Amino acid sequence: MAWLEAQASFDPDVYPAEVIGIAACLGNHDSGLHEHERGQLLFTRQGCTRITLAGQLCLLPPSRAAWIPPRVSHRAVMQHSVDYRSVYLTAQLSASLPRKVCVIEVSPLLQAVLEPIAMAPFDTDWQQGKFMHLLQLCLGEIREASLQPMLLPLPWDHRLAPLLTTLEDLPPQLDVLATRVGASSKTIGRIFQRETGMGYQQWRQQWRLMRAIELLATGRNISYSAFELGFTSDSAFIAFFKAMTGTTPGVYFR
Template identity: 25%
Template sequence: MVESSRGEASPGMWRRETGTVVRRSVAPPEQAAAPFVITAGFRIPRVPTEWTPHAHPLHELVWVRGGTLTSRVANQVFTVSKGHGLWMPAGVVHGGRATAGALFHDAFFAPDRTPFAFGEPKAIAMTPLLESLLTHLSRTDLDAAARARAEAVVFDVLRPAERQFALQLPNDARIDAIAEALLDDPADSRSLEEWALRLGVSDRTITRAFRQATGLSFAQWRQMLRVHRALTLLSEGFDVATASETLGYAQPSSFIAAFRRVMGTTPGAFFDMAQEGRGGVRNPVSGVGNS
């Protein structure tokens, strides 16, 4: 089933772009039914595309070029940008959204013949070698021996990214309204005190709830959310000044500093690293980079 959205919000995700096409799931390639360990393919969504929550009987690895993929798994939001992939274990319920025109790649792995097990979603370093191998495996004319050789090398080089980057949603009735408002509009600059007055609770209660639910302060969590959104904006071609304004920063320098605190590097350096296929980001500290 496919339907079109006019930009309404969806729980725990960014506001849908106008014209988003909503689909039930990502269908595995036809050859997934064949006796292959790894089956791969790619597509280019011509419009923003969202997949409603679903699960696969196979492990799935997704990555994109020229855009971003956002995936919601339980109370976590993963943002997949160039140079990175997302491993989704078989049976895990997830939804996703890809930007228009992104080159969307996916590879499916037979669980009983995959010689490792990630029990939860993992960011994967999409090195040039790994991407080339999986692109090679998307061919339908490989003989069994050539396919087996390529699959063996995939298993040798497929590794979690140095940095696991996920936005933890609170799932706490005391502060869920704050999280949903910021997902809908990351530029919302209401202070802790203003939110406390709006919700009829103390600012101390909000502070405690964010720490308990996400491990971050309110300010750190909002900063993390804005950087997730920034990855999508920058991947779509927005410049730093436009992304900064869209996310509610008074100056681009403030945005760059916040991005560095979360990601351990500047926006330009981050995307340069992705371009070079280095896949990871230095200096991870519980999801928040050092200042």
């Protein structure tokens, strides 16, 4: 019944079961801004999903999952072909999980558990038998999963609106941005520190990392990605990626 997820009328909150699972493969898809009474674990097996939140941009690369607590407004945009699993948990089950949106690393065990949960009928009884054990394993793995740096806080100062309207373009150097928005470099630095908790250069580097992962996950090669992100060479791009993630692009996606 995974095809229901692609339809605007699908609403996991109308089902009484504690857990509602979805398995689907979609092309370019935009969910629009919405929220659920349930918490949602969204796992991207292949492709890349960009999730827009209030004041944050979240990127979901392959083999990672986003945890979205109940009643959090979000918009998911899937680029190219995305193979994903989505698990919706009641507010009661969600209470033991993180209170804020986060991106987690999906362990082999969690990935194995998500498959039968996503394929389970919507009227499954999660209080007994193998499904009870699968659910408990799933909750435990989510709680213990390593967090991934795939959230980018966004400033809300009106002077920076032009920067945020083109988030797919490389953010300019600080002095160039200052000229564009008519504010000093120091003022922009203070705005970013106050509203995002980062200096502008740190914010720009985090953007570059997320965009690099997005480009590579949607089929662009290293040379293309390095050029798009303003690196002088493939080796400079790989060095940046390794400094930010602790591993090379090839190992990261493997």
